[in-house]
Amino acid sequence: MNDHQRGGPSGAAGEIQVLDHPTEPLPTPMGRSTRSHLRFIVRRLLLAPVILLGVALAVFVVIDFSPNDPARAALGFFADDDARARFAAEHGLDDPLPVRFVRFLGDLVHFDLGPSAVRPESVGELIALALPMTLQLLAISAVLAVIISLFLGTLAARAEGRWPDRIISFFAAIFQSSPQFWVGLLFIQLFAVGLGVLPSGGYQPLSAGFIYWFSSMVGPAVVLALPFSAQMTRIVRASMADELAKDYVRTAIGAGVPLRTVLWRNVLRNALITPITVLGVHLGAAISSAILVETVFNLPGMGSLLVSGVSQGDLGIVRGVAIVGAAAFVVINLLVDFSYLILNPRSAEASSR
Template sequence: MEIDSETMGLTMTRLIGRRLLEMIPLILGILLVAMLLVPLMPGDPARAMAGEDAPESAVEAIRQQMNLDQPFFQRYFTFIGDLLQGDLGQSPRSSLTVADQIVAAAPVTISLALMSVLLAIVLGVGAGILAALRRDGVVDRGITAVVALLQAVPPFLVGLVLVIVFAINAAVLPATGFVPFGEDPAEWLRHIILPAFTLALPVAAELARQARGSMVDTLDQDFVRTLRAKGMSESSIVFKHVARNASIPVITVLGLNIGGILGGTAVIEVIYGLPGIGSLTVNAVGARDIFVIQGLVLVGGLAMLLVNLVVDVSYGLLKPQSRS
């Protein structure tokens, strides 16, 4: 058994190492996309940063500060060199570096994303398992109807309903603002729960649909009949065997939807007044702050690569034959 554990550990280490090496060209591609955003932006970013009435000398100074006077590939390799030194640049509009702005905004978005993922897993997987165990019954039909409704309704409308019910009518939760977890965990939870539910419910609906289908298919397998014939309890069959075998498609759907959650934070943070990366992105795009935009594109791309790595590792742990 110890040998098997060592072999599994070595295999997983090789898998992670191989995936990390495969990320290198992807990261270079993300950096290239971030740089390509500059010529695609309408107007002159330097003029937008300096102001329409600024003298040409001020515009030229900002252009040099933003390296816009350099050829494209020279700026690209300069960007890579600065990045290797931990330098994402400094916005001409702010005394803070890009890294400082992202670090300041990241806890808000991380809190929102993690809470949303947790709620989506608990609600979605729980509802899917319950529907599968009560197949074709009233509970199954009710969950299926709610899932269809949540998938059809836009998330911002879900958020509007939640705000009206819990923030305006019941007045039990705040509609805007954010309190760091370290300052007051209870207030952090009160401020984060509504936006997290807004992001989580559509994903929970998709997870519930996938979990129900996977559970139903697995429950019909021959090995489940064999376990029942041996007298194993239904709870042991469901949670020790069926859930594990049915989890792979659910993890796949969750991995795909995490990208949607990360992308959805931009809208949700603006709606709920959260000072996270989403709000920072909207403000940077409006101000044509290319250093901040490039840094945010890089961070977003790295986040998705990390999510894909976690999904790959989960496959290897849950389904050993998938390790390759």
């Protein structure tokens, strides 16, 4: 057993740092490491606008070929052809697709998502009213999912092959495969209709009181978090079990380091790389899952706004919600990439080369 595995002959027992890959090259000098991190950040920041441009083009083209007619949505189903032609001329709907897309990009740069064809408010104003509610829902569900998955995944990994591991894996498989709208209806039936401890739907702002706000948000947040908590639990369990089986864990424990110290200082940090990647993907996908949850619980968020835009044929709302959702997905994945600089700087250095 060499000194690298022991963390150095002079290290205290509680501060042993074990290299799980002794054959890896020594850390790069500080200046080179900093440059690698900067290249990693700059590359991700430069890639984000390109992704958003591609998404904006795809959303614009797909919605433009939709059979819905903005003029009919604005003027009503029984509007005559002359009125519809005047509306199309006034709003530039007869212009070629490239011209309309460039005009749309120009407005988008100025954070102008255009007018709503049905409502008096602009699309930006409607999204500004709906987005905070959806962000609250996503934040609460993400916190719940992380807490549940870290606790259950670590517990299952430490009891690998025994009955706690089997029970946790069984329920994780059930909740991961359960449709969210069905789980939401069961939640309402149990806690709202049966027990009467939570409202069946609707939203109360925080200004109405914390208890009222929390009671209106906890149900949708739990339903939105459950499938991902199950998926994350299985991933955390696998990552933790893999790390606990490595030599550096046995070496540290053999050197007198308590298991709890090794678990929290080394094992958990190394095992969180994959779960954090999945967390970023989930938060982006949860934006679409929130459509079902907000509809089931009658919450005035982005999902409900999108459903109303589709049902009313308001293509401006559909386009605006899609663009904002894509931007949120890109920002979330940027934050996940930057978190690698904290948890695993070597992955960032490798990506920047």
